[in-house]
Amino acid sequence: MRLARERRRIPLLAAVAALYGCAGAGAAPTGAGAAPTGAGAASTAELEALYRARTDSALARHTEADADFMTRMIGHHGQALEMAGLAPSRSASPEVQRLAERITAAQESEIALMRQWLEERGRAAPATAHGDSGHAMGSPGMLTPDQMRELAGASGGSFDRLFLTFMIQHHEGAVRMVDDLFATPGAARDASTFRIASGIQVDQRSEIARMQSMLEAFDPPGAAR
Numbered sequence: 001m002r003l004a005r006e007r008r009r010i011p012l013l014a015a016v017a018a019l020y021g022c023a024g025a026g027a028a029p030t031g032a033g034a035a036p037t038g039a040g041a042a043s044t045a046e047l048e049a050l051y052r053a054r055t056d057s058a059l060a061r062h063t064e065a066d067a068d069f070m071t072r073m074i075g076h077h078g079q080a081l082e083m084a085g086l087a088p089s090r091s092a093s094p095e096v097q098r099l100a101e102r103i104t105a106a107q108e109s110e111i112a113l114m115r116q117w118l119e120e121r122g123r124a125a126p127a128t129a130h131g132d133s134g135h136a137m138g139s140p141g142m143l144t145p146d147q148m149r150e151l152a153g154a155s156g157g158s159f160d161r162l163f164l165t166f167m168i169q170h171h172e173g174a175v176r177m178v179d180d181l182f183a184t185p186g187a188a189r190d191a192s193t194f195r196i197a198s199g200i201q202v203d204q205r206s207e208i209a210r211m212q213s214m215l216e217a218f219d220p221p222g223a224a225r
Contacts, residue, residue, distance in 0.1 A: 065187040067123050069197065070114045072139050073177060074126050077107040077114075079142060080170055083151060087163065092156040095214060096163055099207075103167070106203055113196055140180075141173015157218070164215045171204040171211075 080103060087100035118125040143151070143166055154162050178201040181187050188194045 061190050062121055062193060063184070063187050063189075065181060065184040066190075066193045067118065067121070069177065069181045069187075069193075070118050071123075071126065073174065073200065074111050074114050076139050076142065076170075076174055076177065077111050078126070079148075080107050080167070082148070083143070083163065083167060083170070086152055086159070090152075090155045090159040091163065093160045093218075096160045099211070099214070100163070103207070110196070110200060117192060117196065139173060140176040141170045143170065161215065161218055164211045164218070168208055168211050168215070171208045174204045175201055175208070 084100035084104045084107075087097050091097045091100070115125040147166060151159070151162050151166055178197045181197055188197055
């Protein structure tokens with residue numbers, strides 16, 4: 001077991017040595033667990049301490065705008081999950097039901113990433129597993145209580161049209177939230193924040209285009225409803 005652990009540490013130590021330019025630290029160990037040798041070489045413990053310090057520094061390098069974005073986007077996604085959850089029992093279209101399934105899978109995954117981001121930085125994440133739309137009230141694109149009731153009360157083709165119309169509105173709000181984050185001085189500077197936010201933006205823009213095409217197919221220009 002010890003030999004296996006030491007072997008797993010070798011690539012990490014080499015990577016950290018390269019990052020910090022430790023003299024002799026990039027040399028291949030002569031045996032399992034052997035520390036780098038040579039003048040000025042850092043010990044295994046020193047290299048791992050440097051790696052932990054760099055990781056801790058990266059986690060600390062975030063702004064209030066970053067944390068607020070993650071918290072509100074979890075809530076924003078939470079409402080999208082509520083909307084998508086209505087489709088299996090109310091939608092008349094297999095295409096809309098499949099879309100709702102894809103939205104659910106993507107946004108549950110993104111919620112997990114954002115919760116992890118907050119927890120790793122000592123920030124409180126919304127308590128519910130699928131987010132809490134209450135954290136996002138007032139955010140762009142959020143459906144009003146009346147709109148949610150209208151969607152929940154619809155079925156068949158009426159549900160499909162409302163779902164697409166309201167989800168486009170909702171996704172456009174999420175895109176705006178990312179735009180606002182990127183426009184905030186100092187925000188989204190660390191790689192993790194940028195990766196999560198830009199991933200959300202790309203996915204939602206793609207889905208907006210798809211939903212607009214679906215809506216046009218349901219209601220071709222000039223067709224009677």
